[in-house]
Amino acid sequence: MSPRILLLGGVGDALAIARRLGPRHIYSLAGLGKVPSDLACQVRVGGFGGTEGLARFIASEGIDLLLDVTHPYAAQISANAARAAQLAGIACWALHRPGWQAGSGDNWREVADWPELRNALAPFRRPFFTLGREPLEHLEAIPAEQFWTLRLLDAHPGHARARIIANRGPFNLEGERELFAAEHFDVLISKNSGGGATEAKLQVARERGLPVLLLARPELPEVERAFTDPEFLWQALQPLLRETP
Structure with a gap:
């Protein structure tokens, strides 16, 4: 059976990935803004209770891979995710979206x-x-x-x-x-x-x-794999999602 994914989201890139996940997987939102109601995957709203709480959730739900696709400035959530994945003994992948670059005429x-x-x-x-x-x-x-x-x-x-x-x-x-x-x-x-x-x-x-x-952007934790483009992340998931019993 393919690995079960927990996707930490709240931004458009995460929602785009969530729309392509099946019912075994979980899309987690902090609770701000609109909660999508048209997803095939499960949706969870609310916090986990810090690093230890997230690690317990990962273990109790049989999560195999944690995806951190939160906002680039959600540094505490990203730190909790990286540490919780370590505690639970699973991999954490993250989207580290590049920042904007000043161009001609910018002040x-x-x-x-x-x-x-x-x-x-x-x-x-x-x-x-x-x-x-x-x-x-x-x-x-x-x-x-x-x-x-x-x-x-x-x-x-x-x-x-x-x-x-x-x-x-x-x-x-x-x-x-x-x-x-x-x-x-x-x-x-x-x-x-x-x-x-x-x-x-x-x-x-x-x-x-x-x-x-x-x-200024906060410093984000190191993870097993970091991606700068959500489509690259999605493509990297394909061999895992194709696994069968």
């Missing part, structure tokens, strides 16, 4: 953490945050001269000096152009996530001559 600056980012934002008045939920923790510290726009997966009541946009990518170029023009952003703040789902915002920033502040 990009990498910042290490939130304090460095706040200092870099001082000259600006209308920043556009595409970092996820982290800026929500700092709404009460918005300087009087700034108005923030945050784009998140889920709704939030907002703040007197902040607008919350609840939306999920992919985002098209025309839609991003309209948003930037309407809101008069003067700086874009983003994670260097890579991929095409949210890349249009970078093109619009380039077109409008806006600076971009990029939160």
Whole structure:
């Protein structure tokens, strides 16, 4: 019988793989955003209770291979996955999606953490945050001269000096152009996530001559096999999925 796979996901690349898995396999989501209901594989929502909890789940479910296809900035989840696979005695494969690279006309600056980012934002008045939920923790510290726009997966009541946009990518170029023009952003703040789902915002920033502040990528753990392209990962799975009793 072919190995049983546990796929840790939550991003578009993981969903694309999950759509091709059969009913023996499990697609795991942390619980944020929409839960797909059209998959042939099993879907699990929620955490595992850290490294040890994930290792116990792997053993109890008879998992043979762990696939880490989480967000490039989900460093703690990736660390838990690599360690849990070691504890359970199975292999961990991971998708390490390449980050975006600055091109001609780009004005990009990498910042290490939130304090460095706040200092870099001082000259600006209308920043556009595409970092996820982290800026929500700092709404009460918005300087009087700034108005923030945050784009998140889920709704939030907002703040007197902040607008919350609840939306999920992919985002098209025309839609991003309209948003930037309407809101008069003067700086874009983003994670260097890579991929095409949210890349249009970078093109619009380039077109409008806006600076971009990029939160530095975290260091990810070593695993048995790491892939830079989801299709390469899928192809590597084929000999395993074809195994029969």
